[in-house]
Structure formats: structure tokens, C-alpha cells
Amino acid sequence: MKKTVTANISGFVFNIDEDAYERLNEYLGHIRDHLSSDDGTDEILSDIESRIAEMFQEKITASKTVITISDVKEVISQLGEPEQFEDPDAGSEKHSKSKEYETRSNRRLYRDPDDKYIAGVAGGLAAFFNLDPVWIRAAFIVFTFVYGFGPLLYIILWIVVPRARTTAERLEMRGEKVNISNIEKSIREELNDLKENIKEFSKEAKETFSDKGKKKKKKEMTDERRSALVRALGIAAGVILLIFGFSMLIATASSVFLLPFTIQLTTGVMNFAVLDILSVFIASSAMAKATSIALFLIIGIPILWIIMTAIQLLFDLRPRLKFLGVFTFILWLAAVGMLSVAGVKALSNFSNHYSYSQQFTLTTTQSPNLYFELGSDTRHNIRPHKDKENFSNFRAFMYDSGDQVVGFPNLMIKPTNGQEPHFKIIRESRGATYNQAMTNAINLNYSIVQQDSLLTFDPFFFYNEQKKWRGQKVRVELYVPRDKVIMMPRELERAFPVQWDSRVQVVKTN
Numbered sequence: 001m002k003k004t005v006t007a008n009i010s011g012f013v014f015n016i017d018e019d020a021y022e023r024l025n026e027y028l029g030h031i032r033d034h035l036s037s038d039d040g041t042d043e044i045l046s047d048i049e050s051r052i053a054e055m056f057q058e059k060i061t062a063s064k065t066v067i068t069i070s071d072v073k074e075v076i077s078q079l080g081e082p083e084q085f086e087d088p089d090a091g092s093e094k095h096s097k098s099k100e101y102e103t104r105s106n107r108r109l110y111r112d113p114d115d116k117y118i119a120g121v122a123g124g125l126a127a128f129f130n131l132d133p134v135w136i137r138a139a140f141i142v143f144t145f146v147y148g149f150g151p152l153l154y155i156i157l158w159i160v161v162p163r164a165r166t167t168a169e170r171l172e173m174r175g176e177k178v179n180i181s182n183i184e185k186s187i188r189e190e191l192n193d194l195k196e197n198i199k200e201f202s203k204e205a206k207e208t209f210s211d212k213g214k215k216k217k218k219k220e221m222t223d224e225r226r227s228a229l230v231r232a233l234g235i236a237a238g239v240i241l242l243i244f245g246f247s248m249l250i251a252t253a254s255s256v257f258l259l260p261f262t263i264q265l266t267t268g269v270m271n272f273a274v275l276d277i278l279s280v281f282i283a284s285s286a287m288a289k290a291t292s293i294a295l296f297l298i299i300g301i302p303i304l305w306i307i308m309t310a311i312q313l314l315f316d317l318r319p320r321l322k323f324l325g326v327f328t329f330i331l332w333l334a335a336v337g338m339l340s341v342a343g344v345k346a347l348s349n350f351s352n353h354y355s356y357s358q359q360f361t362l363t364t365t366q367s368p369n370l371y372f373e374l375g376s377d378t379r380h381n382i383r384p385h386k387d388k389e390n391f392s393n394f395r396a397f398m399y400d401s402g403d404q405v406v407g408f409p410n411l412m413i414k415p416t417n418g419q420e421p422h423f424k425i426i427r428e429s430r431g432a433t434y435n436q437a438m439t440n441a442i443n444l445n446y447s448i449v450q451q452d453s454l455l456t457f458d459p460f461f462f463y464n465e466q467k468k469w470r471g472q473k474v475r476v477e478l479y480v481p482r483d484k485v486i487m488m489p490r491e492l493e494r495a496f497p498v499q500w501d502s503r504v505q506v507v508k509t510n
Helices: 018-034 041-059 069-079 121-129 133-147 150-160 167-173 180-210 212-258 274-281 285-315 318-348 434-442 490-495
Strands: 004-009 012-017 261-265 268-272 352-361 369-374 394-399 402-407 410-415 422-431 448-451 454-457 473-480 485-489 498-500 505-509
Touching: 004 018, 004 041, 012 018, 012 041, 018 041, 018 069, 041 069, 041 167, 121 133, 121 150, 121 167, 133 150, 212 285, 274 285, 285 318, 352 434, 369 490, 422 434, 485 490, 490 505
Parallel strands: 369 454, 369 485, 410 473, 410 498, 485 505
Antiparallel strands: 004 012, 261 268, 352 422, 394 402, 422 473, 448 454
């Protein structure tokens, strides 16, 4: 049975056998006597005690809660006795940074607080890999601009990697053995650096105050020139932003409310005013107009902010324009809300689907060939708009009663497999309700006319302009005997998509 004592070492409380406590206290006393006449004694002792506390913590487990004499002896053997090391004051070179430390092969990763721009991550990595920190920082820049994850990686390392707070941790970071000698040398180097910095600062302060009058005058002239340059650059930037802002604002207002604009699509060119496009999707003209206003505000208000910035640069009106900035931001949020409501309303018009199919029997003919022909646009008294604008698979046309959004059908040719030759016209559409979707599909106008061995296809399908676009589609499935040869003009294949089964004989004609 042994007597134990409680000791507080560097803020950590340990239960230590009495003989172990006496040996540890004797050891620390020897170190204190060894350093009694030196500067930085308190800092060195504090770091040595911190290292001892760390090593004791590693020895405490659930089954072992008391520090024994063998633990103390092991710690002393790792740190070393003060007598084992030379007097650091012997010789002028002992205090220089050129001293060689006892090194070990393993290192620990810490953030370096002495070599940092932000958090010391790059400095810590450089110490761990024994590299120049410049290369690590360059790698972060490359990861940022090439791969895009440089900042995220830095933040993760900032959170995960601990900071080297004590001298012992700084030594571990550089792969140096944590003993009394290295701790003492490290702290003395820090103190020497601090002394050199104080001397340098004192020297610079004397030079500064001796030339205070001249430097003050020179500084005032430099400040005046800098202010004039900054003001000139601000005016130039203000002029450029003002011209750009007003140009964009006029262009946006014209596109939304007055003039059509052009967008190049995969199927062609679209020349529409924004209100015309919104009217295709939104049934209510009032809602379409309100949506176009909201769209103008969403685009126009940021442009107005650019103009406000330009005015601030030119006339320094920041205090007066502060209220206007808050008001326009609230108005911009309201416009976003309005556009969101209109978007949800427009999407609800596509919530239901209906498909309507009609089958027609083809008259049998003696001719071995079946001829295709593309019908004329004038049969329905429809003529293309002057620029033949395309919108996805739809094209805008002029009709007697107004504009028509006209779509192209899809034709699929298949063998009959013993059935009578026939074709199906399948009409599809969407709507806010099932009945609306059904009505939209049934009202699609498309026809195929047979005259003996000649089939005439409408070049497009169309519907009343008031019905709006609800994803209307027309598919034609044509079933012909395998011994029939389809004579297809190339203009029909160019007019709309045509596909056929490999068992069907198709000959393309000019």
C-alpha cells in the first residue's frame, strides 16, 4: 500500500504516488536551478510542465488512474536531465538560429501560428512535409482556380488540424525531439527574435522621429496624389457604369414592352416580344402583363443598382441613395414572388394529360407503290409569318382570325403483319384539368387525304390561338403491306420527323 498525492501540472490534475511525486518535484527543482540565472525561465518551465502533463495523460487509462515512480522515470528519461545538456550561455553561437536540434523521424500535423496568413494551415503542412510554405500556398491557389475546391479544403483543414500552441507542439510539428534541450533552445530563439525586433523597432523609431517633418510633408503630398488618382478612377468607372446601365435598362424595357428580341435555338431563330411568349403559356392577359412587369423588375432593378453605383462614384450621393436602395430591394423581392406565383400557375396548366386516337382504313389499290405528297399551306388559308419564327417544334403563322402556333407531326411507318393497311392519328395535349386536356387534344386539326395510291399529308397541325400552348403533339402511325414500296419525296422528310421499320420498303424521291 502506497500513499498518493494530488498534483496540478499545467492545469491538469493527477493522482501520483508519493515517491513518484518527490522524484518529479526534485527533477523540476534541478531544472529550475539550471535555468535560475537565465531569461525566459518561467516560459521554459511552463512548456516543460505542459509536456510532462501530456505524457502523463497518455499513461492514464480506465484501469490505471495513478502515476507511479516508473512513469516518472520514463518521462525523465525521454526529456533528459539538465546536466546532460551544455550550458546554453557558453559561446555566442548557442543563441543563434543556426543551432541544430535533435530530430526524430515522425512528425505531427499542426497549424503553424508563427508562419500564417490566415490560420497557419499552409505553414503547418510545409513543416510536416519539410517544404517551403510558398509551394503549399501555390498548390492551394492552383486547386482554387483549376479544380475549385481549394477554399473548401483549406476550411476543412482549419477545422480538423489543431493549432500548435505550446513549444512542445511546435517541436513535434517540425519533427524535433521534445526534450529539455530543444524546448530551451526554441524558447531562447523566440526571446532572441523578440529582442532583435525591439532593437530594430527602436532604431526605426529614432530615424522616423528625426525626419518626422520631412516625412510628414512627403506623406501629405503622396496622400493628395493618391486621392486625386482614386477620384479620377472613380469618375471614369462611374461614367462607364452609367452608360452601360442606361443602355441595358433601355434594351430591357424595349424587349419586354415594345420591340421583339431574337434568340437562336437549335431549331431556328425566335423573334418574339416577351409578352407574346408569356401569352402562349398564360391564359389570362392580365396575368401575362403582370408577369412581364415582374420580369422587367427582376432584370431592371439590378441594372438600376449599377446606375446608382455610378451616380455614387460621380457625385458622392451615398447617404441620399441609401433609402432608394432599400426600397428597390423590397420591390425586387416582390417581383420575384410575383414571378414565382405566375410560374406555379403556368405549370398547373400542364398537370393533366390526355391522348386521343383515330384510326382510318386505306383503300386497297392495284399499284405496287404508295406515293407520299406534302400538302400545301394555302389549303387552310394559312401563310407563314414574314420571318418564319421557330419555337422548339412549333412555328408561328398568320391565320385569318389571328396568330397560330403550329406544330409538326411525327410520322412512323410500320408493316401491317396481315392486317388491312390503315393509319392512326394520335393527338396528345395537357391541361389544368382532365377535361381541358381532352378538349385541347380533340381540337387539334390535322388530316391525311388518300386519292388512289397517293397520300397527301398536312405539313403541320394547328389549333385556335385562344387555346394556348399546352404541349400539344400529333403522331401518325401508318401500317402498309410489306410488298408495298413507299415513294417518299425528300421535302416531306425535311418538313417533319419521319421514321420507318426496317421491314418497310422506302424509296426517297426528289
